[in-house]
Amino acid sequence: MLLICSLLASALLTPPQRALAGFTEKQLAGFEVTELTGTVSEALSKEKVIEIVDPEGHTEIYTVGLDLAPLGLQPGDEVSLSVLDGLLVDLEASQDQELSFSREDIILPTDMGKLKKGTRVALASGTGRVVKLDRQDGSLSLMGPFGGINNLDVLVTPENDPLEDLKVGEFVDFRLVQPVAVDVRKLPTPARGPSVFTPPLAADLLRSGTTLKAELLESFEITHLHATVTRLLPDQQVLEIEGPEGHNILVTSAVDLNTLRLRPGSNISVDLLDGLVVELRPSTIKALSFERQDVEIAGDFGPVPKGTRVAMATGSAEVVRISRSDRTLSLRGPFGKVHNLDVSKRMPGKAFDELALGDFVEFRFIKPVAIRITPLASR
Incomplete structure (x- = not known):
């Protein structure tokens, strides 16, 4: 409640502005839609604002158009x-190395693409630090002053x-629509307890002549990010990293880990081929399973x-997030972990x-592959 109150305070002291605050209709029509599930932590009906905890444990605040x-x-x-989705409409390199954030709310005077007349929209501007970058998807992640x-x-x-010229770690001045x-939609509360299991880092390498055809990789997209090494097995070219959002990601490496002198706690800059779904079909059994090869x-x-x-991972999982325009999918597996995955262009x-939220699916996906790793100075 403290977070939602602090962010809303300045916006609610004055009535929402009936203006576009410098945003054009074309800019406001550029939104993409994501479907997700979450747990309500606060709902303010009068202000049309909801705070939820999303499938990955993040606290998210949304203005609501209903x-x-x-x-x-x-x-x-x-x-x-x-x-x-949040839409960045202005971005330029910042001369300031201090993070800042300001917010104003407006009421749309006319329909703006997917946004309807009368919808309350939160606009934000300030200085942020780039922590993740995906040029193919046209998306990035910014860290603000509240962490x-x-x-x-x-x-x-x-x-x-x-x-085009942006790099992870840089400070930028931004203007965005939140x-x-x-x-x-209200859902029945599931009987789901916290997982006490940790997925294994090691796995056997199939030696029966089984290989992965390189053309399967053509749908991969590259993400640039800074991360911290949490576990590694250099002889198997496998490591686990903690990304900027605090999630642990198991990664195989196309870079020889024995040459990098990494250890748990090492900070790295890494280019990843994102996890990719290559097979997906409805599951007849509502049970979670996972096997790695x-x-x-x-x-x-x-x-x-x-x-x-x-x-390669196979098994069954629950669909907890879908972005159809980006062809991305989030699956919750048996360890309680959420896998954020691109969907292969070869898939029908x-x-x-x-697919719909809450569906159980049988899957086969390729876990992320590191194609460049650069050790960073300790921060």
Whole structure:
């Protein structure tokens, strides 16, 4: 409650402005939709604001484009939401190395693409630090002064690509439209306890001639981020890292880990081929399972040389987040962990398009592969 009150305080002292605050209709029409589940921590019907804990444990605050009162939401309620993702419309290198954030709320005077007349929209500006970058998706993550991470789509045009020369770790001045929930649905509370298991770091390498065809990797997208090493097995070319949002990610490496002198606690800059779903189908059993098998790539693929060890995962999981425009998916597995994955372009569209939140699916996916690792000075 403290977080939501502190962020709303300045916005609620004065009535929402009936203006566009310098944003054009084209900019406000650039939103993409993400569907996700979450747990309510606070719902303010009068102000049309909801605070939830998302599937990965983040606290997220959304303005809401509908009347919350009929839902009667209370802390602890489970909900599913359709959210117009946060949209970055201005970005430039900052001369300031101090993080800052200011917010103003407006009421839209007309329909703006997916945003309807009368919707309350939160606008923000300030200085943030880039902690994650995905040029193919046109998205980045900024850390603000409160320690929160803002995951944002970027408005890219043929004339202007704000991500072109951007690097992880840089400070930027930004202007953005914060996420807006355009649909909220109350769900039954699931009987789900916390996981006490830790997924294993090691796995056997299949030696029966099984290899991964390099063309499967053509759908991979590259993410640039800073991370901290938590566990590693150099002889198996496997490491676990903690990303900027505090999540642990198991990664196989196309870089020889024995040459880097890494240890738990080492800070690194890393380029990752994101986790990729290559098979997906509805599951007839509502149970979670997970099995990992390591294979080798059969041929060179760009920066990934022949023989690189790749971790393949199979099993069944629950769908907890969907972004259809980005073709990304979040699956909750048996260890309580949420896997954020791209969906292969080779997969039939129907298998992905017909998914709904809460579905149980059988999957096969490739876990992230590090193609560049650079040790950083300790911070």
